[in-house]
Amino acid sequence: MFYPELCVGCGRRSCDVLCRGCFEALPRVGTPACERCGLPTAFETFVCEACKNVDFGFESARAPLRYEGVGKEVVHALKYRGYRKVVAGLATPLMLQVLGRGRFDAVVPVPLHRSRQRKRGFNQAGLLARGIAAEINAPLSDTLKVVRSTRDQVELSAAQRRANVAGAYRASAPLEGRILVIDDVFTTGATTSACASTLLQAGAREVHALCLCRTC
Numbered sequence: 001m002f003y004p005e006l007c008v009g010c011g012r013r014s015c016d017v018l019c020r021g022c023f024e025a026l027p028r029v030g031t032p033a034c035e036r037c038g039l040p041t042a043f044e045t046f047v048c049e050a051c052k053n054v055d056f057g058f059e060s061a062r063a064p065l066r067y068e069g070v071g072k073e074v075v076h077a078l079k080y081r082g083y084r085k086v087v088a089g090l091a092t093p094l095m096l097q098v099l100g101r102g103r104f105d106a107v108v109p110v111p112l113h114r115s116r117q118r119k120r121g122f123n124q125a126g127l128l129a130r131g132i133a134a135e136i137n138a139p140l141s142d143t144l145k146v147v148r149s150t151r152d153q154v155e156l157s158a159a160q161r162r163a164n165v166a167g168a169y170r171a172s173a174p175l176e177g178r179i180l181v182i183d184d185v186f187t188t189g190a191t192t193s194a195c196a197s198t199l200l201q202a203g204a205r206e207v208h209a210l211c212l213c214r215t216c
Helices: 020-024 069-079 085-098 114-120 124-136 158-165 190-201
Strands: 060-062 106-109 144-146 169-171 177-186 204-214
Touching (some): 069 085, 069 124, 069 177, 085 124
């Protein structure tokens, strides 16, 4: 009565994270999609036109939602308002729907620089990674660290984003096997690719990326 549940999509009273209307309006990526970067395509393909000339560190990247409309509101509720119910109530089930089969030896969140995490109070990728790790029964690893501050990526081109994050991460311990990297939004793949490359250098056999949303 005093603290009613509000839909993160429209702000109206709801019995869950999203009201029925906003849940049905979720902008799903859908299929077919590029097997490599997860971008929606007109037909099934292992490498799409957008990523065929890009050297990604990860084997594949997937996201269930487009970063627009209700999808964007869900990310903002978690990232900027710290609404953690989004993780278990919505994000984790949606992300698991697009995660391919196969066992992962560790789940690794994309880290935040300590100054950003101190300001925000948490790492949204870390919250998502914890939820995913628990569901797939894989260990959560915090071995990936930020070694230098980077510019905000919002206004940068794809090439500028790759240069911005180059050398920004390091692994504090070796990792082996098949690794799953988690982030909230996939835009050009620069950040997840830089993290994946760092993990490969630390001993990982292969790295896959899973995000809540992606730009399309």
